[in-house]
Amino acid sequence: QVQLVESGGGLVQAGGSLRLSCAASGRTFSSYPMGWFRQAPGKEREFVAAISWSGGFTVYADSVKGRFTISRDNAKNTVYLQMNTLKPEDTAVYYCARHRGGSSLYVGREYEYWGQGTQVTVSS
Numbered sequence: 001q002v003q004l005v006e007s008g009g010g011l012v013q014a015g016g017s018l019r020l021s022c023a024a025s026g027r028t029f030s031s032y033p034m035g036w037f038r039q040a041p042g043k044e045r046e047f048v049a050a051i052s053w054s055g056g057f058t059v060y061a062d063s064v065k066g067r068f069t070i071s072r073d074n075a076k077n078t079v080y081l082q083m084n085t086l087k088p089e090d091t092a093v094y095y096c097a098r099h100r101g102g103s104s105l106y107v108g109r110e111y112e113y114w115g116q117g118t119q120v121t122v123s124s
Contacts, residue, residue, distance in 0.1 A: 001026040002024060002025075002026045002098060002112075002113040003024070003025045003026050003113075004022055004023070004024055004096050004097070004098065004113055004114065004115035005022065005023050005025075005115055005116070006020060006021070006022050006094065006095065006096050006115045006116065006117060006118040007020070007021050007022075007023070007118060008020040008021050008118060009094065009118030009119045009120045010119075010120070010121070011121045011122075011123065012086055012120075012121070012122055012123070013122070013123050014086060014087055014088055014122055014123065014124055015085060015086065016086050016122070017082070017083060017084045017085075017086065018083045018086065018120060019080060019081070019082050019083070020036070020080065020081040020083065020094055020096075020118060020120075021078055021079075021080055022034070022036075022078060022079045022080070022081075022096030022115055023076075023077060023078050024077040024078070024079075024098070025077070031053050031101075032053055032098050032099050032100075032101055033050055033051060033052050033053055033098075033099035033101070033105055034050065034051055034070075034072060034079040034096065034097070034098055034099065035047065035048075035049065035050040035051075035096070035097050035099060035105060035111060036048040036049045036050070036070060036079075036081050036094060036095070036096055036097075037094070037095045037096075037097060037108060038090075038092035038093065038094045038095065038120075039092055039093050039095070039117075040091060040092040040093075043092075045095075045108055046061065047061050047105075047106050047107075047108070048060070048061055048064055048068065048081070048094070049061065049064065049068055049070040049081060050070065050099070050105035050106075051070045051071065051072055051079065055071065055072050055074075058070050059105055059106070063089075064083075064090075067083065067084050067085045067086075068081060068082065068083050068084070069081070069082040069084075070082075079096055081094070081096075083120070086120075086122045087122060088122045088123070088124045089122075090120060090122050091120060091121050091122050092120060093117040093118065093119055093120075094117060094118055094119075094120055095114055095115055095116075095117045096114075096115045097111035097112075097113060097114045097115070098111060098112055098113040099111050099112070100112045
């Protein structure tokens with residue numbers, strides 16, 4: 001009974017910024033870690049970032065660390081991904097997901113619910 005809907009994707013020039021949002025409906029997600037993943041054409045899905053239920057702990061893939069920031073607003077049942085200094089290699093469909101509550105935040109199979117994705121395209 002959990003639905004996740006991403007928004008905020010679009011086309012930007014290299015060096016620009018985008019802010020992605022993921023709104024949850026149905027059951028609340030305030031007690032669960034949340035993550036962002038992405039998938040480019042011809043490539044496997046890869047981990048981008050994750051955040052603990054309280055927002056006090058975050059983790060990032062090396063490829064985005066220092067450029068992307070994950071945050072959450074539990075009162076709004078929403079998680080965000082602020083993406084700065086975007087590069088063409090960031091082009092992908094971005095997905096948000098709710099973790100099942102286990103230990104590993106890096107593994108996609110540990111996430112129970114997934115959104116439909118939002119396209120991010122970075123031009124050179």
